[in-house]
Amino acid sequence: MSLALRDVSRTFNGTTAVRGVNLEVEPGEIIGLLGTSGCGKSTLLRAISGLDSEYDGEIEINGNVSRQIQDTASFIFQEPRLLPWLNVLDNVTFGLTGKRKDKENRAIDYLESVGLRGKESLYPRELSGGMAQRVAIARALVTSPEILLLDEPFSALDAFTKMQLQDLLLDVWKKYQSTIVMVTHDIDEAMYLCDRVVILKGQPGEVEREIRVDQERPRDRGSEYLAHLKSEILECLDLNKK
Amino acid sequence: MAEQQNSTVSGYASPAQIDIKQKGKQDSSKKNKGSLLQTVLYGSIIPVALIVLWELLSRAGVVPSNQLPAPTTILEKIISLGQDGSLWGHIWITTYRVFAGFIIGTVAAIVLGAVVGFYKKAEQLFDPMIQAFRSIPSLAWVPLFILWMGIGETSKVVMIAVGVFFPVYLNIVSGILGVDRKLIEVGKMYGLNTFQLVKRIILPASLPSFLVGMRSGLGLGWMFVVAAELMGASQGLGFLLVFGQNMSSPETILASIILFAIIGKLSDWVLKQVEVRSLHWQDRLEK
Ligand SMILES: Nc1ncnc2c1ncn2[C@@H]1O[C@H](COP(=O)(O)OP(=O)(O)O)[C@@H](O)[C@H]1O
Ligand SMILES: [Mg+2]
Numbered sequence: 174m175s176l177a178l179r180d181v182s183r184t185f186n187g188t189t190a191v192r193g194v195n196l197e198v199e200p201g202e203i204i205g206l207l208g209t210s211g212c213g214k215s216t217l218l219r220a221i222s223g224l225d226s227e228y229d230g231e232i233e234i235n236g237n238v239s240r241q242i243q244d245t246a247s248f249i250f251q252e253p254r255l256l257p258w259l260n261v262l263d264n265v266t267f268g269l270t271g272k273r274k275d276k277e278n279r280a281i282d283y284l285e286s287v288g289l290r291g292k293e294s295l296y297p298r299e300l301s302g303g304m305a306q307r308v309a310i311a312r313a314l315v316t317s318p319e320i321l322l323l324d325e326p327f328s329a330l331d332a333f334t335k336m337q338l339q340d341l342l343l344d345v346w347k348k349y350q351s352t353i354v355m356v357t358h359d360i361d362e363a364m365y366l367c368d369r370v371v372i373l374k375g376q377p378g379e380v381e382r383e384i385r386v387d388q389e390r391p392r393d394r395g396s397e398y399l400a401h402l403k404s405e406i407l408e409c410l411d412l413n414k415k
Numbered sequence: 416m417a418e419q420q421n422s423t424v425s426g427y428a429s430p431a432q433i434d435i436k437q438k439g440k441q442d443s444s445k446k447n448k449g450s451l452l453q454t455v456l457y458g459s460i461i462p463v464a465l466i467v468l469w470e471l472l473s474r475a476g477v478v479p480s481n482q483l484p485a486p487t488t489i490l491e492k493i494i495s496l497g498q499d500g501s502l503w504g505h506i507w508i509t510t511y512r513v514f515a516g517f518i519i520g521t522v523a524a525i526v527l528g529a530v531v532g533f534y535k536k537a538e539q540l541f542d543p544m545i546q547a548f549r550s551i552p553s554l555a556w557v558p559l560f561i562l563w564m565g566i567g568e569t570s571k572v573v574m575i576a577v578g579v580f581f582p583v584y585l586n587i588v589s590g591i592l593g594v595d596r597k598l599i600e601v602g603k604m605y606g607l608n609t610f611q612l613v614k615r616i617i618l619p620a621s622l623p624s625f626l627v628g629m630r631s632g633l634g635l636g637w638m639f640v641v642a643a644e645l646m647g648a649s650q651g652l653g654f655l656l657v658f659g660q661n662m663s664s665p666e667t668i669l670a671s672i673i674l675f676a677i678i679g680k681l682s683d684w685v686l687k688q689v690e691v692r693s694l695h696w697q698d699r700l701e702k
Contacts, residue, residue, distance in 0.1 A: 224600055244606040254601050258619045258696045267615075268605035298698040316605075 516575025586628025
């Protein structure tokens with residue numbers, strides 16, 4: 174599914190959070206929105222999702238301009254946002270429709286791939302932070318979304334889980350060719366996953382630069398090329414203190 | 416580079432903290448189970464001692480038995496009431512009044528609370544009025560209800576219903592208004608319509624608050640049944656109170672008080688069980 178943002182701005186009670194964002198996303202592309210805290214990354218993602226419809230400008234999804242929530246889109250929030258009264262399995266099947274048995278089999282497949290097989294009957298209060306986020310990821314992926322929106326999905330996880338889940342995301346992408354827009358403040362993550370990294374900067378946030386990561390996946394996290402790109406990004410964000 | 420190190424460090428730190436928290440929880444819950452017996456033992460030392468002391472003092476004639484009869488006398492009174500059959504009538508009618516008032520009050524609170532909770536307009540229309548009514552002590556309505564409906568069953572049940580209504584209503588409204596907006600967004604993201612949102616997210620999320628309201632409503636229901644029966648009744652535990660007073664029979668009064676305590680506790684226990692069953696997912700409930 175293609176996605177296009179035309180001159181998107183968002184103002185909260187007179188203060189502008191993001192201004193004049195233009196972006197064209199090809200079907201199956203992975204886009205990273207990178208920027209320091211408070212520059213409007215989440216705001217932008219919420220506008221794309223349709224959860225927020227009060228923005229100015231136009232967002233086009235697959236050729237249709239719409240401010241509605243798309244049922245082909247999934248959102249992974251920064252926090253797990255599991256429903257505390259449902260167990261792990263019911264949380265994952267929450268967005269699915271159809272026969273109960275089919276839903277559950279699908280959910281179990283995804284729980285397997287996030288490494289939570291056998292935890293189906295636990296309740297959210299019994300999960301650690303990392304496990305809860307993995308359930309949330311399974312819940313978003315199980316609907317095989319054509320557009321996947323992620324808001325710093327791995328930022329609360331430990332380094333190892335984070336890398337595992339990044340690879341899981343790539344597996345899902347390979348299988349379904351979802352279009353992915355991912356907010357992150359982790360430069361390494363952006364470079365490991367994304368085709369293009371959009372750098373937002375300032376208050377109100379504006380697009381500072383787009384950087385294309387021209388490397389086949391799976392990528393080598395420690396490659397020279399990525400290290401070079403990283404220093405370029407740091408420079409762009411004025412964070413490179415040499 | 417510094418940023419990367421930072422994120423790695425915090426990445427390690429957070430799961431470790433969670434682990435510690437969970438361990439702490441498990442330990443304390445184990446301790447809870449082990450010490451349950453101890454808690455009951457400790458908690459009953461003073462009451463048992465007091466009852467024994469009371470019995471001894473009564474027997475020794477230190478406390479005049481026409482003012483404060485001995486515990487065994489009260490027990491005998493309850494048994495004799497049970498044997499002549501009148502006890503069940505009193506218990507039944509009182510429980511029936513509380514139950515009827517509780518149902519009516521709760522249903523009214525659910526309907527109004529849901530409307531006020533869901534519709535901003537309804538909140539603006541009704542809530543200020545309800546809040547104003549709430550500040551009137553409900554017992555103050557009693558004379559008016561009696562004037563309107565006489566001393567019969569209706570006015571008693573209505574009074575109890577009024578008492579039950581407010582805590583249930585207030586808790587339902589605050590429960591609905593307090594549902595985490597973030598969870599509602601999850602529902603919206605899955606394309607749920609308003610009805611599905613209510614059924615699948617808002618209702619379960621406000622259930623804890625609703626149950627709290629029901630329990631305090633039930634407590635008030637028992638309070639109000641006493642008031643209603645004191646005012647005029649020919650049967651019921653509250654009537655036993657008045658009857659005991661008129662007959663100068665403190666053991667009847669005390670028997671009635673004890674029965675109120677037992678039945679009140681029992682009905683609360685039933686709701687508590689409902690709460691434990693339906694809210695087992697909550698973090699705060701210890702088992
Ligand atoms: N609902 C809101 N109401 C008012 N201000 C908001 C709201 N959401 C975000 N903002 C403001 O918009 C700016 C960007 O926020 P956000 O998009 O969350 O940043 P981030 O890039 O860290 O995700 C911040 O200054 C924030 O205070
Ligand atoms: Mg954010």
